Amino acid sequence: MTRILTRRRFLIGASLTASVLGLNGCDAIVESDRTNAVLKLAEGLTMRTQRLLLGDDALAREFAEADISPTFRSNGTNMPDNARYIDWMNRQFTTWRLEVGGLVERPMQLSLGELKALPSRTQITRHDCVEGWSAIGKWTGVPLAALLQAAGLKPEARYIVFHCADEYEKSLDGSGWYYESLDLIDAFHPQTILAYAMNGRELEVGHGAPLRLRVERQLGYKQAKYLTRIEAVADLGGIYRGNGGFWEDRGYEWYAGI
Amino acid sequence: MATLDAGVRTGRMLIYRHSLAVRLSHWVNVLCMTVLLFSGLQIFNAHPALYWGQYGADGDPSFISIQAIGDGGQASGLTYIGPLTFHTTGILGLSEVDGEADARAFPSWLTLPTYQDLAGGRRWHFFFAWLFVINGLVYLVSGLVTRHFRRDLLPARDELTAAHIGREIADHARLRFPKGQEARHYNTLQKLAYVAVIFLLLPLMILTGLTMSPGFNAIAPWLIDVFGGRQSARTLHFLAAFSLVAFVAVHIAMVVVSGVFNNLRSMITGYYAIRRGDQP
Numbered sequence: 396m397t398r399i400l401t402r403r404r405f406l407i408g409a410s411l412t413a414s415v416l417g418l419n420g421c422d423a424i425v426e427s428d429r430t431n432a433v434l435k436l437a438e439g440l441t442m443r444t445q446r447l448l449l450g451d452d453a454l455a456r457e458f459a460e461a462d463i464s465p466t467f468r469s470n471g472t473n474m475p476d477n478a479r480y481i482d483w484m485n486r487q488f489t490t491w492r493l494e495v496g497g498l499v500e501r502p503m504q505l506s507l508g509e510l511k512a513l514p515s516r517t518q519i520t521r522h523d524c525v526e527g528w529s530a531i532g533k534w535t536g537v538p539l540a541a542l543l544q545a546a547g548l549k550p551e552a553r554y555i556v557f558h559c560a561d562e563y564e565k566s567l568d569g570s571g572w573y574y575e576s577l578d579l580i581d582a583f584h585p586q587t588i589l590a591y592a593m594n595g596r597e598l599e600v601g602h603g604a605p606l607r608l609r610v611e612r613q614l615g616y617k618q619a620k621y622l623t624r625i626e627a628v629a630d631l632g633g634i635y636r637g638n639g640g641f642w643e644d645r646g647y648e649w650y651a652g653i
Numbered sequence: 654m655a656t657l658d659a660g661v662r663t664g665r666m667l668i669y670r671h672s673l674a675v676r677l678s679h680w681v682n683v684l685c686m687t688v689l690l691f692s693g694l695q696i697f698n699a700h701p702a703l704y705w706g707q708y709g710a711d712g713d714p715s716f717i718s719i720q721a722i723g724d725g726g727q728a729s730g731l732t733y734i735g736p737l738t739f740h741t742t743g744i745l746g747l748s749e750v751d752g753e754a755d756a757r758a759f760p761s762w763l764t765l766p767t768y769q770d771l772a773g774g775r776r777w778h779f780f781f782a783w784l785f786v787i788n789g790l791v792y793l794v795s796g797l798v799t800r801h802f803r804r805d806l807l808p809a810r811d812e813l814t815a816a817h818i819g820r821e822i823a824d825h826a827r828l829r830f831p832k833g834q835e836a837r838h839y840n841t842l843q844k845l846a847y848v849a850v851i852f853l854l855l856p857l858m859i860l861t862g863l864t865m866s867p868g869f870n871a872i873a874p875w876l877i878d879v880f881g882g883r884q885s886a887r888t889l890h891f892l893a894a895f896s897l898v899a900f901v902a903v904h905i906a907m908v909v910v911s912g913v914f915n916n917l918r919s920m921i922t923g924y925y926a927i928r929r930g931d932q933p
Contacts, residue, residue: 466712646772652868
């Protein structure tokens with residue numbers, strides 16, 4: 396091999412260097428799919444390491460009443476503006492139903508009254524937004540495990556998908572509806588509940604009335620609000636853009652434990 | 654050998670100063686800390702306020718925050734530290750992006766990516782955090798095995814006297830650095846600075862970072878208590894990061910004033926030149 400630097404090779408090298416050093420070039424690297432595929436290896440490593448150290452049932456810290464935030468910031472959608480939701484809201488959610496379906500033996504439809512009649516769990520936990528802020532609140536709701544056991548998961552079910560009543564990003568194709576998903580480890584975790592009360596009161600519209608998910612070992616965007624339907628699935632590929640959640644479809648990690 | 658012949662003529666000799674493990678981990682660390690800083694500022698920009706305690710959000714009092722106030726031509730960038738307010742238009746709070754004023758805490762030339770992208774910033778941050786931790790573990794193990802810490806970094810008892818340290822500070826202030834045999838080893842101020850960074854600041858960065866992780870909180874709840882809450886840990890993470898920036902600034906300044914070429918060569922090839930005539 397010759398080590399003489401030809402003019403052409405020099406020019407290619409120089410322009411590559413220039414594009415690397417320039418600001419636009421910097422963003423070009425940042426936006427490259429290959430770069431991002433490499434960076435995403437860290438998410439798998441984080442999830443496997445945390446799961447290894449956590450075991451399935453390690454609990455998130457629970458706090459005392461005195462630790463509750465004086466104001467709990469409402470994030471994401473504060474007021475779903477579609478007719479279906481507004482109608483439910485105007486009837487104090489008496490006509491709202493939670494559907495449990497997909498890969499289950501016994502699909503169910505539950506009213507808010509029926510959910511409140513089930514055994515409940517109350518926990519004071521910290522909500523950590525991916526942006527960096529935290530708020531502590533008291534949540535009361537039905538353990539998700541109890542509902543899934545009542546519905547009976549089929550053996551091929553691997554994930555639980557949570558469909559919501561808020562369209563967070565308006566779009567013509569309906570791809571902007573909020574949704575989230577968990578694997579069965581977090582779905583059956585004792586602190587994973589479907590909450591209908593917050594700080595001892597009915598869940599407010601700003602915080603996801605009538606029902607929201609609490610999954611306490613992950614970040615805020617996993618805590619889906621305005622739940623309408625729970626669906627057991629074998630894989631997440633066919634749902635919306637296939638990454639398992641509204642924010643996951645927009646570049647955020649599916650495993651939000653960090 | 655050519656280097657030795659040259660050394661005889663010029664009165665200098667090359668000594669082997671940095672092992673391969675030290676040199677490699679140093680440069681991997683440079684890469685990691687650079688990416689971690691700029692991606693960290695990107696993440697900070699998503700919520701540019703710092704709190705103390707378990708919780709902290711918009712309704713709670715912050716003791717450091719960076720904001721843009723007002724609209725259009727009247728807009729300005731403000732930085733609040735405790736009771737103090739600083740006008741930081743152009744750099745903090747409000748800065749130009751493509752010629753237009755943009756409300757953002759840290760300016761685009763300090764964030765990775767340059768535009769607002771929390772998800773992207775997190776991908777870079779966590780990938781290089783893993784690399785940083787693995788690199789640090791390799792360095793720690795090799796430092797113990799090769800006795801690098803004991804031999805090169807642990808100050809001797811006579812180095813820790815007030816008189817000795819006072820003299821070194823005075824010499825540093827006059828930019829008079831050790832020569833000859835004395836330059837074979839780190840001086841006491843170097844040792845203390847490196848020990849503080851390696852065994853205090855860098856572990857503090859990792860532990861405060863992990864304390865912000867809700868998953869890791871369930872693994873090690875005691876860490877929340879060590880730092881007095883997740884928001885305290887976030888604040889300490891930020892302050893420790895800027896302590897590291899200050900260390901790097903001084904470190905680079907010292908490299909420059911005590912011989913850029915010699916220092917760089919020693920951290921690349923391992924060989925550092927000292928004056929031959931100063932040998933006993």
